[in-house]
Amino acid sequence: MTCSAVCSVSVDPPTLLVGIRAASPTLAAAVDSGHFAVNLLHAQGRECAELFASGAPHRFGAVSWRRSESGGGPHLVDAxxxxxxxxxxxxxLVGGQQIVFGEVLRISELSAIEPLLYGFRRYAAWPEPSAGASEAIPPTPDGRPVPGTS
Structure with missing residues (x-):
């Protein structure tokens, strides 16, 4: 599945949450195994994101992947x-979503290509920082400063 929102919940222990449609077969598979993997795609992974968002039944046959060494779930090695x-x-359970909390067991960096972003129904690549701009926090899309940073 493609999840457009992942949230960090805790640093100690490192914990993420994802929301999955309660009737999703992916949810059933994750709960049955007790594990899941969050694949943060790189900027060239848009086609993979769209494939998994489509729910195509044979999507794993259309991408390169490998099993996780720690049992977390499939790693999308090319995306x-x-x-x-x-x-x-x-x-x-919240409405039609199951909020799933996962303790992070292992993090694997697979690519140096900048991360893929999705927001406002658009894809983009994480921008390269400009010289001297590493401290700057960009304003919100409507031009206001990010709360707590002014």
């Missing part, structure tokens, strides 16, 4: 920038 293997520690 992922970084992969976090997670152990499910809790799930919470």
């Amino acid at each position: 992922a920038h970084t992969v976090a293997d997670c152990r499910i520690v809790q799930t919470v």
Whole structure:
């Protein structure tokens, strides 16, 4: 599946959350195994994101992947920038979504290509920092400063 939102919950222990449609077969597979992987795609991974968002039944046959050494889930070796293997520690049903909390067991960096971003129904690559701009935080899309940074 393609998840457009992943959230860091805790640094100690490192924990992520993802929301998965409650009726999703992917949710059932993750809960049954007790693990999942978050593949953070690189800028050239858009086609992979769209493939997994489509729900095509044979999508794993259309991409290169390998099993995780720590049991977290499939690693999309040609499309992922970084992969976090997670152990499910809790799930919470909210409306039609199951919020899945996963303790991060292992992080694997697979590519140096900049990460793929998705927002406002558009894809983009993470921009290269300009000289001297590493400290700057860009404003929100409407031009206002990010709260707490002014």
